[in-house]
Amino acid sequence: MVSSCTKYELRCNECGKSYGNVPLSACSECLAPLEVQYDLESVRGRFTRESIAAGPANIWRYKELLPIPEGFQPDLPVGFTPLVRAKNLGKRIGADNLYVKNDAVCFPTLSFKDRVVSVALANAQAFGFTTVGCSSTGNLANSVAAQAARLGLRACILVPSDLEAAKILNTQVYGARLVRIDGNYDHVNRLCTQIADEYNWGFVNVNLRPYYAEGSKTVGYEIAEQLGWRLPDNVVVPMAGGSLIRKIRKAFRELIALGLVEHKNVRFFGAQATGCSPISHAVKEGWDYIEPQRPNTIARSLAIGNPADGPAAAKMIRETGGWAEDVSDVEIVSGIQELAETEGIFTETAGGVTTAVTARLYSHGRISRDETTVVCITGNGLKTTDALEGRFEVERAVKPKLAAFDEYIREVDGSLVGAAQELVLAGGVQ
Amino acid sequence: MVSSCTKYELRCNECGKSYGNVPLSACSECLAPLEVQYDLESVRGRFTRESIAAGPANIWRYKELLPIPEGFQPDLPVGFTPLVRAKNLGKRIGADNLYVKNDAVCFPTLSFKDRVVSVALANAQAFGFTTVGCSSTGNLANSVAAQAARLGLRACILVPSDLEAAKILNTQVYGARLVRIDGNYDHVNRLCTQIADEYNWGFVNVNLRPYYAEGSKTVGYEIAEQLGWRLPDNVVVPMAGGSLIRKIRKAFRELIALGLVEHKNVRFFGAQATGCSPISHAVKEGWDYIEPQRPNTIARSLAIGNPADGPAAAKMIRETGGWAEDVSDVEIVSGIQELAETEGIFTETAGGVTTAVTARLYSHGRISRDETTVVCITGNGLKTTDALEGRFEVERAVKPKLAAFDEYIREVDGSLVGAAQELVLAGGVQ
Numbered sequence: 001m002v003s004s005c006t007k008y009e010l011r012c013n014e015c016g017k018s019y020g021n022v023p024l025s026a027c028s029e030c031l032a033p034l035e036v037q038y039d040l041e042s043v044r045g046r047f048t049r050e051s052i053a054a055g056p057a058n059i060w061r062y063k064e065l066l067p068i069p070e071g072f073q074p075d076l077p078v079g080f081t082p083l084v085r086a087k088n089l090g091k092r093i094g095a096d097n098l099y100v101k102n103d104a105v106c107f108p109t110l111s112f113k114d115r116v117v118s119v120a121l122a123n124a125q126a127f128g129f130t131t132v133g134c135s136s137t138g139n140l141a142n143s144v145a146a147q148a149a150r151l152g153l154r155a156c157i158l159v160p161s162d163l164e165a166a167k168i169l170n171t172q173v174y175g176a177r178l179v180r181i182d183g184n185y186d187h188v189n190r191l192c193t194q195i196a197d198e199y200n201w202g203f204v205n206v207n208l209r210p211y212y213a214e215g216s217k218t219v220g221y222e223i224a225e226q227l228g229w230r231l232p233d234n235v236v237v238p239m240a241g242g243s244l245i246r247k248i249r250k251a252f253r254e255l256i257a258l259g260l261v262e263h264k265n266v267r268f269f270g271a272q273a274t275g276c277s278p279i280s281h282a283v284k285e286g287w288d289y290i291e292p293q294r295p296n297t298i299a300r301s302l303a304i305g306n307p308a309d310g311p312a313a314a315k316m317i318r319e320t321g322g323w324a325e326d327v328s329d330v331e332i333v334s335g336i337q338e339l340a341e342t343e344g345i346f347t348e349t350a351g352g353v354t355t356a357v358t359a360r361l362y363s364h365g366r367i368s369r370d371e372t373t374v375v376c377i378t379g380n381g382l383k384t385t386d387a388l389e390g391r392f393e394v395e396r397a398v399k400p401k402l403a404a405f406d407e408y409i410r411e412v413d414g415s416l417v418g419a420a421q422e423l424v425l426a427g428g429v430q
Numbered sequence: 431m432v433s434s435c436t437k438y439e440l441r442c443n444e445c446g447k448s449y450g451n452v453p454l455s456a457c458s459e460c461l462a463p464l465e466v467q468y469d470l471e472s473v474r475g476r477f478t479r480e481s482i483a484a485g486p487a488n489i490w491r492y493k494e495l496l497p498i499p500e501g502f503q504p505d506l507p508v509g510f511t512p513l514v515r516a517k518n519l520g521k522r523i524g525a526d527n528l529y530v531k532n533d534a535v536c537f538p539t540l541s542f543k544d545r546v547v548s549v550a551l552a553n554a555q556a557f558g559f560t561t562v563g564c565s566s567t568g569n570l571a572n573s574v575a576a577q578a579a580r581l582g583l584r585a586c587i588l589v590p591s592d593l594e595a596a597k598i599l600n601t602q603v604y605g606a607r608l609v610r611i612d613g614n615y616d617h618v619n620r621l622c623t624q625i626a627d628e629y630n631w632g633f634v635n636v637n638l639r640p641y642y643a644e645g646s647k648t649v650g651y652e653i654a655e656q657l658g659w660r661l662p663d664n665v666v667v668p669m670a671g672g673s674l675i676r677k678i679r680k681a682f683r684e685l686i687a688l689g690l691v692e693h694k695n696v697r698f699f700g701a702q703a704t705g706c707s708p709i710s711h712a713v714k715e716g717w718d719y720i721e722p723q724r725p726n727t728i729a730r731s732l733a734i735g736n737p738a739d740g741p742a743a744a745k746m747i748r749e750t751g752g753w754a755e756d757v758s759d760v761e762i763v764s765g766i767q768e769l770a771e772t773e774g775i776f777t778e779t780a781g782g783v784t785t786a787v788t789a790r791l792y793s794h795g796r797i798s799r800d801e802t803t804v805v806c807i808t809g810n811g812l813k814t815t816d817a818l819e820g821r822f823e824v825e826r827a828v829k830p831k832l833a834a835f836d837e838y839i840r841e842v843d844g845s846l847v848g849a850a851q852e853l854v855l856a857g858g859v860q
Contacts, residue, residue, distance in 0.1 A: 057487040057510065075515065080487065082507040082537050088580065107512050107535045108774050110812070131846060146774030150518065156839075156846055161827035169815050172822040175771040177843050179835070180827040187830035194832045199847075341605040344538050344576030382540070382812035385599050392602040397591035397610040400617035402624045405609070409586075413607050416561060416586055417629075 006046075007039040008067050010210055021069075023127050023202060025209040033308070034210045036067045040257060047258055049229055052221075058107075059115055059218040065254055066119055066218070067211050069126035076150065078118045079218050081106050083226035086375070088342035093359040097372040099232070100339075101223055104347050104380040109146045109170070111139035111348075111379035112244065116215035117147050120204035123211040125151065129202030133157055135192040136205075137185050137240065137301045138167035139379050144204055145176035156201065158188050164300065166383050184295055186306050205241075209308075216244045220251025223374050224261050231255075231264040233371040234322070236361065238354045238378055239270045239279050240302045242309030246316055248376075268317050269366070270324035271357035273297035273349075277326035279307055282314040284324065290314070298329045298387045299349040301379060323366050327356040333387055335359070339377070346381035354378070436476075437469040438497050440640055451499075453557050453632060455639040463738070464640045466497045470687060479659055479690055482651075488537075489545055489648040495684055496549055496648070497641050499556035506580065508548045509648050511536050513656035516805070518772035523789040527802040529662070530769075531653055534777050534810040539576050539600065541569035541778075541809035542674065546645035547577050550634035553641040555581065559632030563587055565622040566635075567615050567670065567731045568597035569809050574634055575606035586631065588618050594730065596813050614725055616736050635671075639738075646674045650681025653804050654691050661685075661694045663801040664752070666791065668784045668808055669700045669709050670732045672739030676746055678806075698747050699796070700754035701787035703727035703779075707756035709737055712744040714754065720744070728759045728817045729779040731809060753796050757786040763817055765789070769807070776811035784808070 010019040014032035025034055047064040055061025059079035068074065082102045090098035103112040117140065124132050131154040134144045141157045148155035155176035159168070160183060171178050181188045189206070196203040204212045224231055231252055237245040245268055255261045272280040275297025278290045290310035295303035307313070317324055327335070332349050335356030340346050347355070358375050361367045381388075398408045409416055440449040444462035455464055477494040485491025489509035498504065512532045520528035533542040547570065554562050561584040564574045571587045578585035585606035589598070590613060601608050611618045619636070626633040634642045654661055661682055667675040675698055685691045702710040705727030708720045720740035725733035737743070747754055757765070762779055765786030770776045777785070788805050791797045811818075828838045839846055 058512075077512040077514065082488075084507065085505065088582070102537070105535050105537045105540065107532070109776070110535065110540075110810075146770070146776065148774075149771050150774035152518065154846060156843075166812060166815060168824065169818055169822065170776060170812060173767060173770045173776050173811065173818060174774055175767075177846060179838065180825065181830050182827040183830040191830045191832065191835060195835060198832065198836075337603060337605075340576070340603045341579050344578075344580035344604055346539070346576065346600060346603055380540075380812070381603065382596060382600060382810070385596060388599055388603060392599065394598065395610065397612040400611050400613040400621045402621065402628065405621060405625060406628075408609065413586075416584060416607060 006043050006064050008036050010034040011037045023129075023207040025207055036210050036214050038065060040254070044258055047260075049260055052225065059118070059215070062218055062221045067214050068119070068122055072122045072126065074118070074122065076108070076118055076147065078107055078114045080222060083223060083374070084343065086343050089339060089355070092338065092342055093362045094369050095362050095367070095373060096369050099227070099372070099374045100343060100345060101219060101374050101376045102345055103219070103376070103378050104345060104351065109139070109142040110383065111143065112216070112219060113139040113143040114147070115218050116212045117143040117204055119215035120208045120212035121147050121151055121153065123208055124153065124202035124204070127202060129200070130154060131156060131199070132202040132204060133192065133195070134204045135185065135189040137303055138163055138383060139301055140205065141171040141178065142167060145171045145174040148176065149174040158192055160184050160188055164384055164386050166385060170383065185304050213243045213247055216247035217251035217254070219244070219376060220248040221255065223248070224252065224255055229261055231261050231266050232374045234267045234269060234367055234373040235376065236269045236271055236354055236358045236373065237376045238302055238350045239272050239313060239324070240304045240307065242279055242307045242313030244376070244378070245270055245313050246309055249316060249320070265320060268320045268322040269357070269361055270313060270317055270322070271354045272324065272326040273299040273302055273332060273353050274326040274328050275299070276303045276305060278305060279310045279314050280324040280326040282310065283317050286318070288315060299332055299353050301348065301350045302353060323361065325357040325360050327353055327360065331356040333391065336381060336388065340381070345377060347377045348379040348381050348384040349387050350379055351377040351381070352387070436473050436494050438466050440464040441467045453637040455637055466640050466644050468495060470684070474688055477688055477690070482655065489548070489645070492648055492651045497644050498549070498552055502552045502556065504548070504552065506538070506548055506577065508537055508544045510652060513653060513804070514773065516773050519769060519785070522768065522772055523792045524799050525792050525797070525803060526799050529657070529802070529804045530773060530775060531649060531804050531806045532775055533649070533806070533808050534775060534781065539569070539572040540813065541573065542646070542649060543569040543573040544577070545648050546642045547573040547634055549645035550638045550642035551577055551581055551583065553638055554583065554632035554634070557632065559630070560584060561586060561629070562632040562634060563622065563625070564634045565615065565619040567733055568593055568813060569731055570635065571601040571608065572597060575601045575604040578606065579604040588622055590614050590618055594814055594816050596815060600813065615734050643673045643677055646677035647681035647684070649674070649806060650678035651685065653678070654682065654685050659691055661691050661696050662804045664697045664699060664797055664803040665806065666699045666701055666784055666788045666803065667806045668732055668780045669702050669743060669754070670734045670737065672709055672737045672743030674806070674808070675700055675743050676739055679746060679750070695750060698750045698752040699787070699791055700743060700747055700752070701784045702754065702756040703729040703732055703762060703783050704756040704758050705729070706733045706735060708735060709740045709744050710754035710756040712740065713747050716748070718745060729762055729783050731778065731780045732783060753791065755787040755790050757783055757790065761786040763821065766811060766818065770811070775807060777807045778809040778811050778814040779817050780809055781807040781811070
C-alpha cells in the first residue's frame with residue numbers, strides 16, 4: 001500500500017499563513033490554531049467511491065484525504081467500525097431511523113482515538129521523533145501506548161491522577177511510561193505544552209495536533225459510506241475538546257465537494273455531561289466564546305473544562321441548525337444501560353452521555369422521529385466499569401444441583417419460569 | 431441480505447444417523463456428538479472468492495457455509511477482525527512470518543464467542559426459543575447477554591461463582607439474568623444440560639451446540655481470505671472445550687474442497703494452561719482419550735477440565751503433524767505483556783497462553799523460523815485485568831509544574847531524558 005500523493009500543508013485558520021509541514025499547532029503570528037489544508041483538486045479523480053471500495057476495510061481506504069507523509073506505509077488496520085441500525089433503542093426513544101456508529105470496538109484499543117493516533121504517529125515518525133506522548137483522560141493514553149509500542153517508539157503519557165484503574169493498566173501494559181499528574185486534564189494539557197518544547201517529544205495532541213485531528217474525519221467518511229454514500233440528517237457527537245464534531249463535518253463537506261455524496265445540510269448535535277458542559281452552555285446561550293468550567297463528572301473522558309475547539313464547535317453547531325445538550329451523572333449511567341439492554345452495545349461513560357442526550361433531543365422535539373440520525377459511540381464500557389459499581393447485585397452462589405437452581409430461579413425471577421415453551425419445528429428448519 | 435440457501439442438517443459423527451434440524455447435540459443411538467453437515471455440491475459456484483468479496487465486511491460474507499435458517503436476515507456485523515503482521519513479536523521469538531488473528535476486538539463483545547453466538551441465536555429464533563442461555567467461563571456469557579438483548583430474547587446465563595468481576599458486569603449490564611454456580615465450569619455445564627431439558631431454553635453450547643460450533647469456522651475462512659486466499663503453514667489455537675481448533679481445520683478443508691485455496695496440510699498447535707491441560711497432556715502422551723483434570727489456572731476462559739471435543743482435538747492435532755503445549759500462570763502473564771509491548775495488542779489470559787505457547791513452539795524448534803504461522807488471539811485484556819493486578823507500580827502523582835516533572839522523570843526513567851532529539855524535517859514532510 002503506498003502513501004497518499006495528496007499535497008497538504010499547515011495553514012492558519014485565521015490569518016491564512018502557510019507553514020508547510022512542521023510539528024506546530026498554533027500560528028506564530030496570531031496564535032490561532034493551524035489546520036491541515038489539502039489541494040482538493042489534486043485529489044479529485046483519485047478519491048472516488050470505486051477507489052475507496054477497492055481499499056482495505058480500515059481507515060486507510062480514505063488515505064487520499066489524510067495527511068500521510070510520503071513513503072509511509074500504513075499497515076495497522078484501524079477503524080472501519082460497525083454502523084448498526086438501532087431499532088430497539090429507536091423504539092424506546094421515538095426514533096425510527098437511528099444508527100449507532102460503534103467505535104467501542106475500534107482496533108486496536110477500543111476507542112475512536114485509535115484513528116487520530118495512527119495519523120499522528122505516521123507524522124511523528126516522519127518528523128524524526130523517537131519519543132511520543134500525550135495528555136489524556138484515558139482513551140488517548142491507551143491508544144498512544146499501544147501504537148507507539150508497535151512502531152518501536154518510546155512513549156511518555158501524562159494523565160490526571162484520578163484516572164480509572166482500567167485505563168491506567170491499559171496504558172502501562174504496553175510498556176509506556178505513565179505519569180500521573182496531581183490536577184485535572186487542563187492542568188495536564190498545559191504541562192504537556194511545556195514538556196513538548198523542552199524535551200522535543202511528539203505530543204500527538206499538542207505539537208502534532210493538526211495532523212492528529214484529521215484522523216477524526218474518518219468517522220464521517222465511514223458513516224457516509226456505510227449509509228450507502230448518503231449523508232444522515234443528524235449526527236450526535238460527544239464533546240471533550242470539541243475537535244471530533246468539527247472534523248466529522250469537515251469530512252462531509254469534503255465528500256460533497258468531491259461529488260461522492262449529494263449536498264445536504266447535516267445538523268450537528270453536541271453531547272456533554274452537565275458536570276463539564278462549557279460547549280453545551282455556550283451553544284444554549286448563543287455565545288461565541290467559552291466560559292471555562294471546573295469538571296465534576298463521572299464522564300472523565302469528556303472532562304475538559306477549557307476545550308481548545310470549544311468556540312469553533314459551538315459556532316459550527318449553531319450554523320448547522322443543531323443544538324447541544326448535557327446530562328447528569330445519573331442519566332449517564334442510565335444511558336449506558338439503555339444502550340446495552342436495547343442494542344447489546346456496552347459503552348463507556350462518554351457513550352452514556354451521548355445516548356442520554358440523543359434520547360433527550362428526541363423527547364424535546366429537536367429531532368423528529370422519521371429523521372436519519374447517527375449516534376457516535378466513542379469508547380468501550382470495559383474502560384469505565386467504576387461508573388457501574390454497585391449498580392448490579394452480585395447474588396449468592398447456587399449449588400450445582402437442579403433442585404437448587406429451581407428454587408433459586410423461583411425466588412429471583414419467577415417470570416423466567418413459564419409454561420414449557422412450544423418449540424416451532426417448522427418441519428425441519430429449512 | 432437473504433439467508434443461505436445451502437442445504438444442511440445434523441448428522442452423527444460416529445454412526446452417521448441423520449436428524450434433520452433440531453435443538454439436539456448428541457446422538458440418541460450411540461451418544462456421539464452431532465455435527466452440521468452441508469451439501470457441498472449445492473454450494474459450489476455460490477461460495478467463490480468473488481461472491482465473498484462482494485459480501486459485507488463481517489462473517490455473513492461466508493453465510494453459504496454457515497447453518498443459517500431460511501428467512502433469517504443477519505444484520506449484526508460480527509467478526510472479520512484484523513489479521514496483523516506481527517514483526518516485532520516475531521523478532522523476539524525468532525519467527526519471520528508471524529501473524530496475529532485478533533478477536534480481542536471482535537464485535538460486539540470483544541471475543542471470538544461473538545461468532546458462535548450469532549449463529550446459535552439465529553437457530554434459537556428459528557426453533558422458537560424465547561429464552562436462551564449458556565454455561566460460561568465469561569466471554570460466552572458476555573456475548574449471549576449482548577446478542578440476546580438485541581434480538582429481544584430473554585437470557586439466563588450460568589457461570590462459575592469465581593468469575594472475574596469485569597466478565598460478570600459485562601453480562602449483567604445487558605439485562606441478562608446471571609446465575610453464579612458454586613462449582614467449576616464442568617459443574618456448571620452439567621447443570622445446564624439438565625436445565626435445558628426441564629426449562630426448554632436454548633442453551634447455545636448445550637442443545638444448540640452443533641449450530642453454535644459452526645460459527646468458529648469463520649476464523650478459518652477469514653485467515654485464508656486475509657492471507658490472500660492461501661493457507662498458513664501453522665495455526666496456534668487456545669483450547670478450552672477443543673471445538674475452535676477443529677472448526678478452523680474444517681473451514682480450511684471446505685475451502686480446499688471448493689477450490690478457493692490450494693491444498694496444503696496445515697499443522698495445528700493447541701495451547702493450554704498447565705493448570706488445566708487435559709488436551710495438551712493427551713497430545714503429548716499420544717492418547718486417544720482425555721484424563722479429566724481439576725482446573726487451577728488464572729486462564730479461566732480455558733478452565734474446562736473435561737473438554738467435550740478433547741479427544742477429537744487431540745487426534746486431529748496429531749493427524750496434522752502438529753503439537754500441543756501448556757504454560758504456567760507466570761508465563762501466561764508474561765505472554766500478555768509480550769504481545770502488548772511488541773504489537774500493541776492487549777489480550778486476556780487465554781491470549782497470554784497462546785502467545786507464550788507460540789514462543790515455546792519456536793524455541794523448541796517445533797516450528798521453523800521461516801514458516802507462516804497465525805496465532806489466534808481470542809479475547810480482550812480488559813476482561814481479565816485481575817491477572818495483571820499488582821504487576822505495575824502506580825507511582826506517586828506529580829505536581830503540574832515543569833520543574834516537578836523534570837525531577838520526576840530523572841528519578842524514574844533517566845533514559846527518557848536524552849540529548850535534544852534531532853528532528854528530521856526533510857525539506858517539508860512531502
